[in-house]
Amino acid sequence: MKRRCERALTPPGISFAAERRWFAAGLVLAALWSLRFVPGYLRALGALYETDRLTGERSLLEGAVMPPFAEVLGSALAGFPVLALAMVFVAVFHYQSHVRGSRSILLMRRLPDRWELHRRCLAAPLLGLLAAAAAALALWLLYFAVYRLATPQECLLPLSRPDPGRFLP
Numbered sequence: 001m002k003r004r005c006e007r008a009l010t011p012p013g014i015s016f017a018a019e020r021r022w023f024a025a026g027l028v029l030a031a032l033w034s035l036r037f038v039p040g041y042l043r044a045l046g047a048l049y050e051t052d053r054l055t056g057e058r059s060l061l062e063g064a065v066m067p068p069f070a071e072v073l074g075s076a077l078a079g080f081p082v083l084a085l086a087m088v089f090v091a092v093f094h095y096q097s098h099v100r101g102s103r104s105i106l107l108m109r110r111l112p113d114r115w116e117l118h119r120r121c122l123a124a125p126l127l128g129l130l131a132a133a134a135a136a137l138a139l140w141l142l143y144f145a146v147y148r149l150a151t152p153q154e155c156l157l158p159l160s161r162p163d164p165g166r167f168l169p
Contacts, residue, residue, distance in 0.1 A: 008119070009127070026079075026083045027132065030080050030083050030135070031079070032079075033076070037072070037073055037076040037143050044072050049064075060154070072147060076143070081136075091125040094121035094124070
């Protein structure tokens with residue numbers, strides 16, 4: 001049953017398991033790239049303190065403010081949009097695979113379910129896109145929690161709420 005479901009997610013002749021391995025490798029690379037947040041955060045956190053040369057004691061600088069989260073995060077999550085863009089190319093590759101070689105596009109057009117071609121070509125890339133978005137969101141939430149919880153409260157800028165009157169004429 002599992003094999004039949006996997007075959008229904010990709011065009012004939014394309015291995016779902018191989019595509020899954022390539023996607024997992026891309027996901028791991030994007031997650032590793034996101035670890036750039038850690039040294040950036042530690043650098044920004046270290047700038048909030050001064051160290052006494054004689055005693056080696058660290059103390060919080062007066063009036064020190066942590067940079068905004070978006071600035072500290074920087075391009076740490078940039079690997080996930082790249083992975084999502086790769087899924088677009090995978091979808092194009094799936095459509096092209098029906099035209100090349102055995103020309104299975106002719107068979108796909110004769111099937112009673114006219115959406116079968118699109119389902120086979122778009123299912124795996126859409127699953128990959130959703131997985132990349134979920135992983136990026138999970139890491140964003142994790143990094144934001146670290147930012148909010150590990151930074152001294154007096155150094156954080158208050159979360160601002162948009163003023164609804166600001167947008168009115």
